[in-house]
Amino acid sequence: MLIDSHCHLDRLDLTPYNGSLDALLDAARARGVGKFLCIGVDANNAAAVQQLADTHADVYCSVGVHPLDLKDGRHTDLDWLLNALAHPRTVAIGETGLDYHYEPELAEQQKASFAIHLQAARKTGKPVVIHTRAARQDTLDMLREADLANAGVLHCFTEDWPMARAALDMGYYISLSGIVTFRNAEALREVARQVPADRLLVETDSPYLAPVPHRGKPNEPQYVCEVAAFLAELRGETLEQLQQQTTDNFHRLFPLAVG
Template sequence: MKIVDSHCHLDRLDLTAYDGSLDAALSAARAQGVGQFLCIGVSVNNAADVKAVAERYTDVHCSIGVHPLDVSPDSEPALDWLLRELEHPKVVAIGETGLDYHYEPEGAALQKSSFRLHLEAARLTGKPVIVHTREAKADTLDLLREADLASAGVLHCFTEDWDMARSALDLGFYISLSGIVTFRNAETLRDVARKVPADRLLIETDSPYLAPVPYRGKPNLPQYVREVAEFVATLRGVPVETLAEQTTENFYRLFPLALNT
């Protein structure tokens, strides 16, 4: 059985349990059936780090982008910078980008400008976009409709309701579920997990953040995507092997470059 961790921050993991060894952490994940990792860019400053990690391992690819909470007037990304970074052979996606009004509603205008820039890069390159959205439903969907992307992308670590998920699906996007779906108060998200079409679903850890039950409150690790897979499979009433196979197929359909490098 092969599982994909479709969103993890390998350059930010707490590796205390593995004596600081990323090799050991990835080996532990592989022992749980994880056969592919997507290491996510969040800023101009960590672009080199995620590329370096991807270059070290055949089963790791990466994305390049600037997280909405990392955008500032002094660090707004430039389109030419992003396009250059996207030429790297191990960079299979754009982001994460998007809107986060939970933590920084006052930054909405700057976040939207950055999001539009990433969506323009997606239009120019055909690479899929990884979208972070929190308490910004209307603006997120409006900008995705405005972009009208042929390559679409994924709403990662989804935490919104079925109405938003359905709207994103109608635009060609995938929905990715993290360990949040296992949290006690996440019934609205579990409803989404049951309803997303099987061919549009991904799973992730978002490690080192948001460890699933029974590890909640501890540093998250890529190996815990197994718990996410098992929980979602139970919700959907399918064997975990079926869930793993389908989400793996979905990952390579959305990120086809991960098959070729």
């Protein structure tokens, strides 16, 4: 079994499936994808991802506020976040983090939001799904200061090995997406070769970042199979080994998603 550890089911293009999310998920299930973690990005879609988790036995969700969803004076409210996290099929916090590539002018606002998510993690014990881009030092500094017991995952990882190693040393997992298959991603492939087997996750981040040979098309959860097959070959492992290991890792990191 494979698990898509990060997807946005509420944002998928369902046109090829006649508007049916169930048909799209069935296509993934038919290829051996057994669970899906549907990610929240702001207060407006929390109810949507939670409803998807409530109505699909193999879907779980997270809630949080993406660092690029803080424009126009919007902010993260701790009470709202804690209340949303009480939902029984909400197994993680986020996605949250820092992105200075697109919005460096909102760095302080992003850090304040990230700090609230990390505070919620301390209060609930739920792991954090982290988005980080062009904010290496601030991300690592805030994670180090938070010192979380059940840390979380740096999702759709695109940074270098020193950053990965620093996060791994703090107990975090590294999740790789279809980006690792891109022709210009050799530096990321070098990271992928070095991530310890017991800290690796796979994801699609669908509908974004479809892997080769689907690059340029809308991504969907079934394409986690292409990511896994590419990584298995890259790391010199059998596909069965990588499937089992990443599934075990997912359940260790997200214990509430067991079942």
